Amino acid sequence: MSAVDHAADAHHHEGPEPGLLRWVFTTNHKDIGTLYLLFSLMMFFIGGTMALIIRAELFQPGMQLVDPYFFNEMTTLHGLVMIFGAIMPGFVGLANWQIPMMLGAPDMALPRLNNWSFWLLPFAFTLLLSTLFMPGGGPAGGWTMYPPLMLETGQAFPFIIFAVHLMGMSSILGAINIIATIFNMRAPGMTLMMMPLFIWTWLITAFLLIAAMPVLAGAVTMLLTDQYFGTHFFNAAGGGDPVMYQHIFWFFGHPEVYIMILPAFGIVSQIIPTFARKPLFGYASMVYATASIAFLSFIVWAHHMFTVGMPLAGELFFMYATMLIAVPTGVKVFNWVATMWEGSMTFETPMLFALAFVILFSIGGFSGLMLAIASVDFQYQDGYFVVAHFHYVLVTGAAFAIIAAAYYWLPKWTGNMYDEQLGKLHFWLSVASVNVLYFPQHFVGLAGMPRRIPDYAVQFTEWNMVSTVGGFVFGFSQLIFLWIIIKAIRGGVKADARSWEGAHGMEWEIPSPAPYHSFQTPPDISKVMARGDAHS
């Protein structure tokens, strides 16, 4: 139509459209980033409430507060909400805000598609959460949705499947956009090996998403047809195998856990150099380590299935392949520590969360290594030790990184510095309580406490009480975070363009708050590069 005619006069209204519908129709990466981040925050609180219900029930042995089916619904939905609703959209929100700014691009490559990627999510989660109110209840067989148990779900069953389809679509479309942006929208002269590490990790994450999410879609589609169309994928009577579901699921599932940690690696690799006032140590090795992790993540999936039954050769292969991942992961941890070596460090809130990430994520990595040993996993499998492991990597790993990123870039987004005092309070409360919450789960796990069961043997009582107390303190501490964000949006000390003294990169070249359209004309990056800002 008259697209081009409008191109000329569109410059008259460069700012956002007025009214609430702006948020529905927007194709602006900053708007969409904000939507993703707010959605993620909302899901953190919904999923967090479910977690507190779980912890409240587990405060004592015996059945106290909720009936067992509801407990199972809570563990299942907590997992699905946190993974697909909180962590992943959180990272995509950060990608939306930051990738164009860090590349010196005017926007994401495919802005309308970008809107769609986000706006699929509220519908997906409406479907998912509405199942709680359906006859027969919501999903209760765990976020992994194993058959045949999953097929026992009531009315909710097909709604859950379609919700997963929509989430998958959202992730795939978002990932396609991110790859297209990174490959095609870099400022002239910015080579791949000049890109900030956050961009690199997201590039590889997007690849993982596009490779893994369709496999999940396939797996749940097979569940659907097994239920309604008489197929026998997961039914031994028809020559299928329920274990086949687990293989397909974990072929998605293990890359999925790296989808949730690689962008976190990227964030920490941005923050530590800033506050150590030194360039990132071993940039190239970081890139190669990320790529190796991504590759390895496709050949380790059956470490989730050691006890399910596999030929011995399979057990051994998956054990050694899994342990191999520790090598590139170790490279990363080494590089972060080496970056700080002899740096002139300061400890603002983003740095505190990044440091906590390095230490606590490593604990999760070590417990992962223990789980990787097939023979001892027979003891740990489906127990609280696994729960402790993945909460160290996901909460003190992925979630801490998202929080760190929020503090780090809030000044750029809002134009105001957040309240540093409150930030520190939030950090110390969180880091203390999160360990009270999860560390004891190692003990009860090693002693044999199973996961996903509302009751337990009395000898586990003390540590469960400790854990629950930690859980409530951690949960309520997050309200401080919410308040800090609201406060920063409403006002505060004005932030400079370069909000942190040691910060380098394209996003710090533009004013704070970042204008609605940044880099309308491609920037001259030689200036940025000359200062050695290239990739820190």
Place this chain on the structure above:
Amino acid sequence: MAATHGGYYLPHGSHWPITGSIALFILAVGTASYFQGAGWGPWAMLLGFAILIFMMFGWLGTVISESVAGAYNEQVDRSFRWGMSWFIFSEVMFFAAFFGALYYARVLSVPWLGGVDVETNKLLWDGLSLNWPTAGPGHADFEFEYMPAWPIPTINTILLLTSGVTITIAHHALKAADREKLVKWMWATVGLGATFLMFQAYEFYEAWHHMNLTMHTGVYGSTFFMLTGFHGFHVTIGTIMLIVITLRCMKGHFTPENHFGFEGVAWYWHFVDVVWLGLFIFVYVLI
């Protein structure tokens, strides 16, 4: 409304994505309710589907008019290329899940159940031996015929491979600005795709009604119908895309230099072609 920033075309707001989300939501709710026995389910499905089609027309129509108006520079074109390539890759991975299931059933679960794994066999169906294709140990006396590679699948292979050639001829004609030849070969491609679909429909009919080969026919029937069914669905979409593109060729939307719409569809068509080759080998030939 739109703005070009440094040459890169940026749309200013669009109501098509949310329309698409609403459509998918209604479609999902309708389908799920239908599966649970709600009488209104199919109506909701129909409504959702109609909105989805409306959205596709609207969204793609907007893109086409922007493209025809010359709003897209080379960089935008490259974004579309990256987008389409990775979309196709995601489709490849979707099929990979089903190929994986086929592989798992043939190489692992069926032999295990049939005695290669002595304990499983002893525990579940003692002494029963199984051979591919099978309806499964629980339906050992179930009679059915498997679908041989000859004649229909072989004919279909030839049809699709030929269509890969005809679309390439059409592409060369487009690059040589020979519209008449382009359109002729595009219709030939469409015709080949449609013929493929008719043969496949016939094959499904035969399987279902005369060979007792249905989705219920154990893991063989499951993998057979899911793989060929999803593929057929993709051929259907591909054929519709080919028709749209052919009509656009007739309207003169494409120039020898600038015709990503055409190429994107051609890529998709080749992808469908390659998946078929995999199917032909693993579902039909190596029976």
